[in-house]
Amino acid sequence: MQSIGISDGLSMDRLNYQHLFYFWNVAREGSVTRASEKLRLAQPTISGQLAVFEDAIGAQLLRKEGRKLTLTEKGRTVYHYADEIFALGRELTNTLKGHAGAMGMRLSVGIADALPKLIVYRLIEPALNQEQQTQIVCHEDKVERLLAELTLHGVDLVLADTPATTAIGGRVFNHLLGECGVAVFSAPQLAARYCENFPNSLEGAPFLFPTPATALRRSLDLWFEQRRIAPAVRAEIEDSALLKTFAAAGAGLFVAPVAVTEAIERQYGVVNIGELDGVTESFYAITLRRKVDHPAITTILENARDWLVTP
Known part of the structure; x- marks a missing residue:
């Protein structure tokens, strides 16, 4: 297996996917207790395996805030990779069961919580109805946090009512939808x-x-x-x-x-x-690149300009 550089200055010769799976579940559930209940494992088992995984990574992935565990910046990076890995695993399972291509293309969209939901649906709807099947994953949050996820490749696209400024995200590009x-x-x-x-x-x-x-x-x-x-x-x-x-x-x-x-x-x-x-x-699509190469994002951009007024 090729080495996977997850931590700065660290090259992992082998990634323990069982540990990654435990971490992914704890991050999704927000606590070791709920993850252990879901996985039907003892809490000390989950906690111990999580500690071993963090040692192997060479970085803290989760921190405690009140009664809930939240992801560190490094933890968000690992989590998003884990999300993709296990999504591919589900797709492989479907393929082996004879449902080849069941998931199709995947698009992760960050949605500013201030946006009207009906506008959001109308913007995304063309991507759902295009010929190539697309699985849409929506994350709703504050624009600042969504832009941070965008720069970490946690989402492919951010929909917002304001453009990203240089102070917020100097490495991103604004596409005025109208x-x-x-x-x-x-x-x-x-x-x-x-x-x-x-x-x-x-x-x-x-x-x-x-x-x-x-x-x-x-x-x-x-x-x-x-x-x-x-x-x-x-x-x-x-x-x-x-x-x-x-x-x-x-x-x-x-x-x-x-x-x-x-x-x-x-x-x-x-x-x-x-x-x-x-x-x-106003409505904006914010991406990491000026030139959009994701077919679903291209569909969203082109269709939005058909019904929104371009200043």
């Missing part, structure tokens, strides 16, 4: 009250806003300030799907991209009150 306007939505029982004299009717209206750290929230705050309209902030909700769930129950108004108006109205039972003139939301 932008679209936003509209105000509400449950039907609130709509009649705010449709008339829109957008002045939004003065004092109960609003469900995204959190202040998002690009959309900054645009909204500026828009309301310029028009001297002061909505009542009922809640600030980070997860866009949870925000819409609150709104569907009549908790307040919210804004969302007009490009998915029909899907939002159908899924959440809300109605479009009106568009906010001048407010847009």
